[in-house]
Amino acid sequence: EDQVTQSPEALRLQEGESSSLNCSYTVSGLRGLFWYRQDPGKGPEFLFTLYSAGEEKEKERLKATLTKKESFLHITAPKPEDSATYLCAVQLNTGFQKLVFGTGTRLLVSP
Amino acid sequence: KAGVTQTPRYLIKTRGQQVTLSCSPISGHRSVSWYQQTPGQGLQFLFEYFSETQRNKGNFPGRFSGRQFSNSRSEMNVSTLELGDSALYLCASSAWGGQGDTQYFGPGTRLTVL
Secondary structure, X not given: OOEXXXXXXXXXXXXXXXXXEXXXXXXXXXXXXXXXXXXXXXXXXXXXXXXOOOOEEEEOOEEEEEOOOEEEEEEOOOOHHHOEEEXXXXXXXXXXXXXXXXXXXXXXXXX | OOOOEEEOOEEEEOOOOOEEEEEEOOOOOOXXXXXXXXXXXXXXEEEEEEOOEEEEEOOOOOOEEEEEOOOOOEEEEEOOXXXXXXXXXXXXXXXXXXXXXXXXXXXOXXXXXX
16 A cells, blocks of 8 residues: 655754654655645645655755655754645656645744 | 635535535646545545546545536535535646646635534
8 A cells, every 4th residue: 555654743943953854655656756835724835846766856944855765854944934734745656646645744943 | 826726715514414615726727636634634635637527536435526617627525414524625736637747735625514
């Protein structure tokens, strides 16, 4: 069965304290891995898509990397406005758009 | 460019009723997918539509149905509501519906079943 596991479930950081979120996956065939950010009461906001092992993408304080079994979202010098739930999702190599989501990491950055 | 819009934003229904939720994709987007989000199960895939055709369906009972119109707008319907149907229903649109194409989510419809 295709599975996506995110860790930790929750993470509390001080402003400026860098860290990484993990997304590990067990799927039959990966087409792409997506990172989203979700604020309370809102829909997920797209961050990155990664397609192949070794690929990296950056946006402001965020950097996403991909290996054959997992992806990391690195947060450098976070600010309170980075507080949100970060969701990882995989798209299988089936020809369809269906995303299989992990349960997310709740990040709280304190000033 | 306006984002994905969903109406209504909030709904309260009682068990046994039915409900219709609406989604307007980003202008020019042709593919719409629906997801259910609950605290216990997280985000789960419901359906995927492209050019008015359902291309894929998730593991949900037949009470859940949907359709897509010629202008790419989509609706989903849940009949004979159960308490467990309380959730945030999210619609996502993508430009060309191909694999790897980014899905952009709307704000969701919060459904509460009493």
